[in-house]
Amino acid sequence: MREPAQADVVLAGDGTLFLGLLRRDLLLVYRRRADAVTVLVFFSIVVSLFPLGVGADPNLLRLLGGGVVWVAALLASLLSLNRLFAADHADGTLEQILLSPLPLPLTALAKVTAHWIATGIPLTLMAPVLGMQFGLDGDGLLVLSAGVLLGTPVLSLVGAVGAALTLGLRGGNLLVALLILPLNIPVLILGAGAVDAAQSGLGAGAHLSLLGALLVGTLVGAPFAVAAALRISLD
Amino acid sequence: MREPAQADVVLAGDGTLFLGLLRRDLLLVYRRRADAVTVLVFFSIVVSLFPLGVGADPNLLRLLGGGVVWVAALLASLLSLNRLFAADHADGTLEQILLSPLPLPLTALAKVTAHWIATGIPLTLMAPVLGMQFGLDGDGLLVLSAGVLLGTPVLSLVGAVGAALTLGLRGGNLLVALLILPLNIPVLILGAGAVDAAQSGLGAGAHLSLLGALLVGTLVGAPFAVAAALRISLD
Amino acid sequence: MLELKSLACVRGERRLFSGISARYAPGTLVRVCGDNGTGKTSLLRLVAGLSEPAAGQILWQGQDSQRERAAFQRDLVYLGHASGIKDELDPVENLMASSALAAEGIEIGAARQALGEMGLGERLALECKVLSAGQRRRVALARLLVTRKPLWLLDEPFNALDPQAVERLADTVGRHLAAGGMCLYTTHQPVPIRATQSVELRLGRN
Amino acid sequence: MLELKSLACVRGERRLFSGISARYAPGTLVRVCGDNGTGKTSLLRLVAGLSEPAAGQILWQGQDSQRERAAFQRDLVYLGHASGIKDELDPVENLMASSALAAEGIEIGAARQALGEMGLGERLALECKVLSAGQRRRVALARLLVTRKPLWLLDEPFNALDPQAVERLADTVGRHLAAGGMCLYTTHQPVPIRATQSVELRLGRN
Amino acid sequence: MTRINWFKYASPATFFPLAGRLIPWFRALAVLFGVAGLYVGFFVAPTDFQQGEAYRIIFLHVPAAWMSMFLYMLMALYAGLGLVFNTRLSSMMARAVAPTGALFTFLALWTGSMWGRPMWGTYWVWDARLTSELILLFLYFGYMALVAAIDDPRRGDRAGGVLALVGAVNVPIIYFSVKWWNTLHQGSSINLTRAPSMAAMMLWGMLLMALCFWMYSIAVILARVQCVIAEREQRSAWLQELAAGEA
Numbered sequence A, B: 001m002r003e004p005a006q007a008d009v010v011l012a013g014d015g016t017l018f019l020g021l022l023r024r025d026l027l028l029v030y031r032r033r034a035d036a037v038t039v040l041v042f043f044s045i046v047v048s049l050f051p052l053g054v055g056a057d058p059n060l061l062r063l064l065g066g067g068v069v070w071v072a073a074l075l076a077s078l079l080s081l082n083r084l085f086a087a088d089h090a091d092g093t094l095e096q097i098l099l100s101p102l103p104l105p106l107t108a109l110a111k112v113t114a115h116w117i118a119t120g121i122p123l124t125l126m127a128p129v130l131g132m133q134f135g136l137d138g139d140g141l142l143v144l145s146a147g148v149l150l151g152t153p154v155l156s157l158v159g160a161v162g163a164a165l166t167l168g169l170r171g172g173n174l175l176v177a178l179l180i181l182p183l184n185i186p187v188l189i190l191g192a193g194a195v196d197a198a199q200s201g202l203g204a205g206a207h208l209s210l211l212g213a214l215l216v217g218t219l220v221g222a223p224f225a226v227a228a229a230l231r232i233s234l235d
Numbered sequence C, D: 001m002l003e004l005k006s007l008a009c010v011r012g013e014r015r016l017f018s019g020i021s022a023r024y025a026p027g028t029l030v031r032v033c034g035d036n037g038t039g040k041t042s043l044l045r046l047v048a049g050l051s052e053p054a055a056g057q058i059l060w061q062g063q064d065s066q067r068e069r070a071a072f073q074r075d076l077v078y079l080g081h082a083s084g085i086k087d088e089l090d091p092v093e094n095l096m097a098s099s100a101l102a103a104e105g106i107e108i109g110a111a112r113q114a115l116g117e118m119g120l121g122e123r124l125a126l127e128c129k130v131l132s133a134g135q136r137r138r139v140a141l142a143r144l145l146v147t148r149k150p151l152w153l154l155d156e157p158f159n160a161l162d163p164q165a166v167e168r169l170a171d172t173v174g175r176h177l178a179a180g181g182m183c184l185y186t187t188h189q190p191v192p193i194r195a196t197q198s199v200e201l202r203l204g205r206n
Numbered sequence E: 001m002t003r004i005n006w007f008k009y010a011s012p013a014t015f016f017p018l019a020g021r022l023i024p025w026f027r028a029l030a031v032l033f034g035v036a037g038l039y040v041g042f043f044v045a046p047t048d049f050q051q052g053e054a055y056r057i058i059f060l061h062v063p064a065a066w067m068s069m070f071l072y073m074l075m076a077l078y079a080g081l082g083l084v085f086n087t088r089l090s091s092m093m094a095r096a097v098a099p100t101g102a103l104f105t106f107l108a109l110w111t112g113s114m115w116g117r118p119m120w121g122t123y124w125v126w127d128a129r130l131t132s133e134l135i136l137l138f139l140y141f142g143y144m145a146l147v148a149a150i151d152d153p154r155r156g157d158r159a160g161g162v163l164a165l166v167g168a169v170n171v172p173i174i175y176f177s178v179k180w181w182n183t184l185h186q187g188s189s190i191n192l193t194r195a196p197s198m199a200a201m202m203l204w205g206m207l208l209m210a211l212c213f214w215m216y217s218i219a220v221i222l223a224r225v226q227c228v229i230a231e232r233e234q235r236s237a238w239l240q241e242l243a244a245g246e247a
C-alpha cells in the first residue's frame, strides 16, 4: 500500500513552475496572435479618432500628440485586461491555479508578464509611429517610446489587480475601468509630461526616472495584491 | 391523440414577442443597473483624462471640448457592446432566440433598444455636464446633447453588427473595436463638428440633420445585418 | 410527421455521419445513441435548424423545414447542453422569459407551479447564479411542463439530475408522447420512458 | 488520512450542512450522496480549500489543511464541474499545461499516451473548442492517468461520458485506491468502482 | 445559339487551371504597362508649371487611389454574391482581393503623404478625403482580421461578407468627400462630361499606370485565389464527392 506521502511525487521547483505557467500563457498568446494585432489596430484607431474629433490644426496636434498617444495606450491596455483572468475563471483553470503549489503572487507575475508581452511590447513598438502622425520630432519620439516601455508594465500590473477584483462580476469590464483608471493617472501624467518636456527642450529625465520608480514599486507590490484579490474572488 | 398541429398552441403576435424580449432585456439591465452607472463613470473618467494628458489651458480645452466628449462617448458605447450578445451566446439563450418565431431583425432591434436605453440615455444625460467642464456655453451644450441623443442609437446599431459578427471569437472585444470604430467615424465627425459649428456661431442644423439621416439609415439597415451575422455566428 | 432524408454532417475534415434517413410518426420516442463525439449533439442542432446539413433535408409535416423555417420552429423546443438560464434572473423570471421568447407567454402562477413541480419551490427567489448544477438544469427543464409544442429535441436532459428528478422528467416526456408529441433525445445513462413507440437512431462507430 | 471535523457550510441564509465529521484511511472510496442542491459541490470545494467552512476543520495527515495549505494542496487533485480545459489548446497541450501547473510536468509522449487511453487518439491535433461535450470531459480526466497525488476530489466525473469511458474511469479510480490513494466523488448515476473500503457520505434532506 | 455555361467557371475545380493559364499573361501585361507608364510619366510628361517635378507622384498616387476604392467595391461584390448565392468561388475571390486592396490603399496614403510634404507643408492633414481613405484601410484590415479569426472557412466567408457589404458605404464617401466637404485635397480633374483639364501626356501616364495596376491586381489576385482553392479543396475533396453523390 502506498502511503500518501509526498516522497514519490516528483516535485518541481517554483522556478520551473513559473516558467511552465508563463510558457502556457505565451502559447495561448501565440494561438490568439490575432489579438496582439488587434491591440495595435485599436491603438491606432483611437489615436486617429482624436484629430477627427478636435480638428486638424497641425500646431494643435503637435501639442496634443503625447497626451493622445498616452490616453490611447492606457485604453488599449485596459481593453485587453479581460484576457488576463476572465477566461481562466470561466473554464475552471483558475481553481487549478489556486491549487497549484506555485505561490500565488508568482502565478500573478507570470500571467502579467505574458499579458505585457502580448500588449505592452506591441504598444511600445507602435507608439513612435503614431507620434510621427502628430508631428512629434526625434527627441519627443524617443522619450515617448521610453515612457511607454516603462509605463506599460505598470499598466498591466495595476490592471491585473482590478481584473482580479472584478472577476465573475457582471459588468466586470467597465468596473475594471472604473477601478484602475484613477490608479493609472500618475502614469499618464508622467508619460505625457515627459513628452511635453522633451518637446519644449527641457530634459525628460526626471519624468522618466519617476516612471521607473513607479515600475519598481508596482512590480514589488502588485503581485501580492493580485494574489489576495484572486483568493477573494474565488471563495 | 393530439395531432401536432399549431391550432392549440397559443400564438403570440410579433408585437407581443418584441415587447416580451425587450422587457426581459430591460429587466436584466435593471438587475445589472450598476453597469449603467459604470458606463457613466467610465465616460467621465475618459473625458477627465484629457486635460491631464494635454494640459489645462482653458482656451485649448474649450476648443477640444466637443471632440473629447464625443470620443469618450464612442469608447463608452464600444466598451459596453460585449453585453449585447456575448452573455446570451455563452449561456445558450441565443439559440433560443434564433428558434423564436419573432423575425430575427426584430429580435436584433429589441436587443439594441434595450442596450441603447442602458447606455445611450445615460450618456445623453451626462454629456452636457461634462461639456460644461470644458467651458462649452449654452448653445454648444444644447447641440452637444442633441447630437449625442441622435448619435448614440447609431453607435448601438452599428456596434450590434460588430458584436454579432465576432460572437464567440477570441479577442472579440478588440476585434469589435477594429470592425466598428471606422464605421462610426462619420458619427464622430458630425457630432463634434456640430458642436464646433455651434461654438463658432454658425448653425449646427446641417450637421444635426445629417446625423438624423444617418440614424434613419442605420435603423433601417442594421437590424438585417445583425440578423444575418447572428445566423452565421451560430452555425 | 418528421422525416430525415439522407442527412449528412461534416465538421472540419471529418464526416460525422451521412445518409441518415428515417420517418417518425407522432407519438414516437427517438433515442439518438452513440459514443462520445459521434455527432449526437450535431444531429440535434441540425434538426433544430441551428446549423446547416452538408447534405440532405429535414421534412416536418411534409414541408421542407429549411424553406418553411418559421412554421417549423414554431413547433419545436430545443434544449441543449447550455440551457439558456440567465444568472441574474430568478427561476420564475427565467421560465417566464424563455416561454415568452417561444411565443408561449405564461402567467406568473403557472411558472411558479411548474417550478414547484420540478422541486424548486424553496428556491424561487434566488438568483439562478447561486443554484446548484442540478437546480439550474431543472429550471431549464421546467419549460417542458408549460410548452405545448409537438416536437422536443433534448440533448442529454438527464445530466446532473438526481434520480427523483430523472424520474419526473421521464414521466413528463411520457405524457408528452401519449398526447401525440414527438421527442428526440440523447443520453448516456439509459432511462426508462413510457412510450408506445420507441426507436433508436444509432450514430457512427468512430 | 483525511479527517473532517464538524464541518458546516452556509450559503446565503441557508445552512447546507453542519456537524459533518468523518475519518478516512488511505485506500477509501467516499461517495458524497445527496439530491440536487444538498451541497455536494460545496463540500468538495471546501475540502479542496477553495472556499472556507462556516465552522469546523479539515485535517490531512493530522495537520490542519488551512494552516498547512501549501503542503495539503500539493497532495490533491480537484476536478469540478468546469474542467479547466482551454478552448484554444489541443488536448495534448491542455494536459501538459494542467500537469505542469500542478507541479507534475510530463513529457509529450506520456500526455499522448494518456489521451490515447482515454480514447482521444484521433483528436489530438484538434483545438478543444471543437470537441464534443464528452471528449472535453475526457481531456480533463486524462489528468488522473498521469498524476501521482494521493487525494482525488471528483465532482460528477461521469457526467457526459459514454458507458465505455465510464468503465475506464471507474477502473482508473479503482487502481488509484488499490495503490493506497483516496477518492471523494459525487455522482447521480451509480457506478461500480472496485474498492476495498467504500463508504457513503450522505448530505441533507432538503 | 449556344449558351456558354458560365457556372462552369464558378466552380473552383474548373477555375483553378484557368487561373493558372491566365496569370503569366497578366503578369507580362503588368510589366509592359508599368514600363510604358513610368516612361511617359517621368520622361515624356512635361514639368508642371505650378508644382515642379514633385507632381510626378501623381502617376502612382492617383491610380493607386482608384484601385483602392475599386477593389473594395469588387471585394464587397464578391463577398455579397458569396453570401446570397452561397457560391464558394466568389467568397474565395473576396478573400483574395482584400490584401491587394489594402496594399493599394496603403500606397495611396503613402504616396499622398509624400506628396503632401512639398505641397501642403505636412505629411498628414485630417481632411475628409484623407480620413476616409484611412478608414478604408481600416476596413480592409477589419475584413482580413475577421476572416482570419474564424477557423471554419465557410463561416468566415459569410461573416466577412456581411462586414464587406456594411463597409461599402465608405467608398462613395471617399469619392464624393471633396465635393461634400471643402477640403485641402484636389477635386476631380478627370471628368466624363468635360475635357480633361490636364496635359494629355499626364493623362496618358496616369492611364498607363492605372492599366499596370489593373493587370498586377488581376495577376496577384488570381495567384492568391489559387492558393486559397488549393488549401481548401485538398481538405474538402471528399466533400465534393459527397455532395455529388447526394445530388
Ligand code: HEM
Binding pocket: E058, E061, E062, E065, E066, E108, E109, E110, E111, E112, E113, E115, E116, E117, E119, E120, E129, E130, E131, E133, E134, E174, E175, E185, E186, E187, E188, E189, E190
Ligand atoms: C495621404 C494623403 C492623400 C490621400 C489619402 C489621397 C487620396 C486620394 C484619393 C482617394 C484619390 C482618388 C479620388 C478620385 O478618383 O476622385 C486621390 C486623387 C488625387 N489626389 Fe490624392 N490623396 C492624398 C494626398 C494628395 C496630395 C498631397 C495631392 C497633391 C497636392 C493629391 C493630389 C491628388 C490628385 C491630383 C488626384 C486626382 C484627382 C482626380 O483627378 O480625380 N493627393 N487622392
Ligand SMILES: Nc1ncnc2c1ncn2[C@@H]1O[C@H](COP(=O)(O)OP(=O)(O)OP(=O)(O)O)[C@@H](O)[C@H]1O
Binding pocket: C011, C012, C013, C014, C016, C034, C035, C036, C037, C038, C039, C040, C041, C042, C043, D123, D126, D130, D131, D132, D133, D134, D135, D160
Ligand atoms: N474541425 C473539426 N475537425 C475534426 N473533427 C471535428 C471538428 N469539429 C468537430 N469535430 C468532431 O465532431 C464531433 C462533434 O460531435 P458532437 O458534439 O455532435 O458529439 P456528441 O455525439 O454530442 O458527443 P457527446 O456524447 O460527447 O456529447 C466530435 O467528435 C469532434 O471531435
Ligand SMILES: Nc1ncnc2c1ncn2[C@@H]1O[C@H](COP(=O)(O)OP(=O)(O)OP(=O)(O)O)[C@@H](O)[C@H]1O
Binding pocket: C123, C126, C130, C131, C132, C133, C134, C135, C160, D011, D012, D013, D014, D016, D034, D035, D036, D037, D038, D039, D040, D041, D042, D043
Ligand atoms: N445565497 C444563497 N441563498 C440560499 N441558498 C443558496 C445560496 N447560494 C447557494 N444556495 C444553495 O446552496 C446549494 C448549493 O449546492 P451545491 O452546488 O453544493 O449542490 P450539489 O449538491 O452539488 O447539487 P447538484 O447535485 O445539483 O450538483 C443549492 O441548493 C443552492 O440553492
Ligand SMILES: [Mg+2]
Binding pocket: C040, C041, C042, C155, D132, D133, D134
Ligand atoms: Mg453532445
Ligand SMILES: [Mg+2]
Binding pocket: C132, C133, C134, D040, D041, D042, D155
Ligand atoms: Mg454539484
